[in-house]
Amino acid sequence: MNLSERIKLARKKAGLTQSGLAESVGIAQTAISQLESGKTLRSSYLIQIAQACGVNSTWLASGEGEMHSPEDFSASLSGVLQEMLRGEHEDDAALNNALRERLEEVRSASRLASAGTLLTEEIPYLVELEDPHDPSKTVVEVSVKLHLDLNDEILSKQEVLPQNVVAVAISGNSMIPVLQDGGTVVAHLLETQVVDGRMYVIDHGGQIRVKALYRLPGGGVRMKSYNAYEHPDETYTVREMEDASIRVMGRVFWGASFY
Incomplete structure (x- = not known):
């Protein structure tokens, strides 16, 4: 892994944009862009870049050693705690769940980097948000805060571009045993x-669902849940799909709980 790849990996694992990293270091965004593109092969700001990303400066500069030293990892965990405690959560359970997820992201970043993982792309999650026109309903939107780090190799094998891809968190048991509650x-989106x-x-009318689909004559669809005992098949004509605001958003090509 060369310098440009290490900087890009460190920045993404830190959750920073190029402009955000540049602002933290006190340099121009173009300087970060040139480093990540390989147009610039050295910089006098590598120590500051490493500190901003929370990584080992020796690893960033030369590729030697671990991405996260013990001191970096401890500082990162401390920062995570502060980050989560500043967040807005409805109850202790929500805070604990969010904290566990964030801590696992930090641990994974350390483990994968030391193993020489491929670069990743930030894939945004689809989320259900309150409908601004009707608080009793929800709408499906792309999150500006939540993302999944997905290896570039997965996208390359599928021949899809990251800007045309979204992640979805699985909720419920309708697709077990293939998809587990809490999976991703x-x-x-182009399929x-x-x-x-x-x-x-x-x-489905502001609710995110993941189902196996089958075509019906006339343009309708049949939705199949793998847990058919609790969730029987649903059939919809074209007119019923319009009335229920059912929209097929994209084909699933990867999942954390079944691939």
Whole structure:
């Protein structure tokens, strides 16, 4: 892994944009861009960049040693605690869950970096938000805060671009044993044409659903849950899909709980 790849990896694992990193270091965003593109092969600000990203400066400069030294890791965990405690959470359970997820991200970043992982892309999550026009309803939007770090190799093998991809957190037991509650799937937004038996992300009147779909004559669809005992098949004509605001958003091509 060369310098440009290490800087890009460190920045993304720290959750920083190029402009955000540049601001933290006190240099121009173009300087970070040139370093990550390989147009600039050295910099007198590597120590400051390492500190801003919370990584080992020796690793960043030369690739030697671990990405996160014990001191870096401790500082990172401390920063995570402060970050989470400043957040807004409805109850202690929500705080604990969010904290556990963030801590695991930090641990994973340390483990994967030391093993020489490939670079990753930040894939935004789809989320359900309160409808600004009707508080009793929800709408499906792309999150500006939540993202999944997905290896570039996965996207390359699927021949999809990161800007056309979204992540979805699985909630409920309708798709077990294939998809577990709490798992994650990734979908390609440009593949909305239903192929029988494939899995798709669906916006069902503001609710995010993940189902296997089958075509019906006339343009309708059949939604299949793998846990058919508790969640029987649902069928919709084109008119019923319009009335229920059902929209096929994209085909699922990767999932954390079944691949």
